[in-house]
Amino acid sequence: MKNIAISILIALVLIVVAFMIAKGRVSTTPSNVNNISVIDGKQIIDLTAKGGYSPGKSIAKAGIPTILRFTTNGTFDCSSSIRIPSMNVSKNLALAGITDIDLGSPKVGILRGSCGMGMYPFEIDFQN
Amino acid sequence: MKKYTFHVSGTHCTSCKILIEDILKEQDFIKSVRVDLKKEIVEIETDSDKSSEELAQILTSKTKVNGYTLSIEKTIEEKKNDDVIWKAIPLGLVFVVLFFLLQKSGILNLSFGSTITPMTSFIIGIVASLSSCLAVVGGLILSLSAKIAEDDSGKNKKPLVLFHTGRLFGFAVLGGILGLLGKEIGISFIFSTILGLFASVVMFLLGINLLGILKKNIFTLPSNIFSFFRKVEHTTLAPIIVGIGTFFLPCGFTQAIQITALSSGSFMSGLLIMFSFALGTLPVLALLSFSSVSFAHSKYAPLFFKVAGVVVIVLALFNFINSLVVIGLIPPIFNF
Numbered sequence: 254m255k256n257i258a259i260s261i262l263i264a265l266v267l268i269v270v271a272f273m274i275a276k277g278r279v280s281t282t283p284s285n286v287n288n289i290s291v292i293d294g295k296q297i298i299d300l301t302a303k304g305g306y307s308p309g310k311s312i313a314k315a316g317i318p319t320i321l322r323f324t325t326n327g328t329f330d331c332s333s334s335i336r337i338p339s340m341n342v343s344k345n346l347a348l349a350g351i352t353d354i355d356l357g358s359p360k361v362g363i364l365r366g367s368c369g370m371g372m373y374p375f376e377i378d379f380q381n
Numbered sequence: 382m383k384k385y386t387f388h389v390s391g392t393h394c395t396s397c398k399i400l401i402e403d404i405l406k407e408q409d410f411i412k413s414v415r416v417d418l419k420k421e422i423v424e425i426e427t428d429s430d431k432s433s434e435e436l437a438q439i440l441t442s443k444t445k446v447n448g449y450t451l452s453i454e455k456t457i458e459e460k461k462n463d464d465v466i467w468k469a470i471p472l473g474l475v476f477v478v479l480f481f482l483l484q485k486s487g488i489l490n491l492s493f494g495s496t497i498t499p500m501t502s503f504i505i506g507i508v509a510s511l512s513s514c515l516a517v518v519g520g521l522i523l524s525l526s527a528k529i530a531e532d533d534s535g536k537n538k539k540p541l542v543l544f545h546t547g548r549l550f551g552f553a554v555l556g557g558i559l560g561l562l563g564k565e566i567g568i569s570f571i572f573s574t575i576l577g578l579f580a581s582v583v584m585f586l587l588g589i590n591l592l593g594i595l596k597k598n599i600f601t602l603p604s605n606i607f608s609f610f611r612k613v614e615h616t617t618l619a620p621i622i623v624g625i626g627t628f629f630l631p632c633g634f635t636q637a638i639q640i641t642a643l644s645s646g647s648f649m650s651g652l653l654i655m656f657s658f659a660l661g662t663l664p665v666l667a668l669l670s671f672s673s674v675s676f677a678h679s680k681y682a683p684l685f686f687k688v689a690g691v692v693v694i695v696l697a698l699f700n701f702i703n704s705l706v707v708i709g710l711i712p713p714i715f716n717f
Contacts, residue, residue: 256464256467256468257467259467260467260468260470260471263471263474264470264471264474267471267474267475267477267478268474270478271474271477271478271481303490304487304489304490305716309716326492327492328637329505329508329509329633329634329637329638330489330490330512330513330633330634330637331512331513331514331632331633331634332633333633333636333637334633334636334637336570336707338706338707338708338709338710339709343570345636345637345640348497348637348640348641365712365713367706367707367713368633369570369631369633369636369707370513370514370517370577370631370632370633370703370707371702371703371704371705371706371707371713371715372484372513372703372713372715372716373716374706374712374713374715374716376713
């Protein structure tokens with residue numbers, strides 16, 4: 254019985270630690286870096302893809318033509334393949350350079366995407 | 382002629398019945414043998430005058446090498462097993478947490494530039510074999526190796542050698558084909574996701590099986606999956622095909638290298654790039670599979686199988702959840 258109790262205790266601690274690891278870097282507040290620019294009437298959202306996406310959360314304007322621009326620099330990990338289920342996007346980025354994904358004119362709401370295996374997420378909050 | 386019934390412990394697979402019967406039939410004084418796996422008993426008919434205690438001892442000495450023990454009383458093995466699982470759960474979780482920490486540490490986010498030579502491809506392979514891809518490919522290898530080691534009790538490393546050979550060969554040839562095609566065809570996203578889902582289901586079932594928490598024979602693998610494992614264990618072709626199949630499993634690094642192979646322009650360069658990548662992943666993956674076999678024959682075997690079971694189940698759930706994220710059924714949960 255004692256063993257079982259110790260075991261369950263250790264297991265619980267480890268699970269909590271695992272969740273802290275997994276959740277640790279989620280940036281709930283958007284980064285201060287301004288990664289949104291408007292050029293020739295097109296909104297460009299810049300994300301860097303390497304070992305995850307940065308910034309993890311961006312706030313952009315809804316309803317205007319928008320391009321999601323990924324910058325890679327020798328990126329070989331999962332973040333080199335982009336998946337946005339709601340827009341049926343699955344795209345492999347150039348290993349180094351810039352890859353654009355046309356989002357059309359997004360509606361208000363949060364657009365969620367991840368890398369091709371699902372463990373590096375990013376989200377873009379489209380607001381009015 | 383006398384009839385004896387012994388309790389047998391250490392049976393974990395259907396082939397155990399055949400193995401025990403074969404071993405015992407080789408003894409001159411034994412006339413007939415019948416193993417009942419459900420009740421975990423062995424019935425023998427013998428003309429020997431020895432007492433049942435002596436017989437149990439003699440027969441155990443023959444079957445011990447394969448991990449089976451015969452006894453008159455039902456041994457308290459089960460209680461011991463219970464203890465093992467309570468050690469295995471925290472231990473398995475420690476491994477998983479260490480693995481997640483490694484991913485989180487960022488030390489695997491190396492830069493390689495954009496020109497890929499077979500040499501850089503080899504190094505990327507080493508990195509990939511330690512990355513989150515290990516959760517998919519490594520988890521699958523761990524579960525298959527442990528299962529093969531558990532079932533075969535013998536030192537049958539052939540399926541593992543075939544698997545790794547198939548993997549190297551498959552990566553080389555398919556890499557060459559990608560180089561030859563040279564267009565942006567890419568490996569179908571849906572295909573690799575479905576394969577990934579399938580792999581996580583297989584891993585989960587094997588994990589449960591390795592844990593042995595559910596009473597034997599009540600929970601067995603679905604029969605066609607079970608016969609698939611028989612094939613993996615005993616035919617030449619099946620492990621090779623599984624090895625080749627790992628080419629299509631979802632793994633960011635593999636996909637990035639596949640794209641490099643696509644743009645490499647020729648069969649030879651595509652082949653070299655993919656082959657060196659697979660070669661780079663080999664040390665870690667081989668270590669994983671062959672150390673499973675070694676552990677399975679050490680005194681830590683029961684603990685090893687259960688720890689492997691815990692690790693495999695957690696990784697299977699991790700992969701399963703990620704597959705659902707990628708399909709778009711649930712929002713992203715993990716962030717590494």
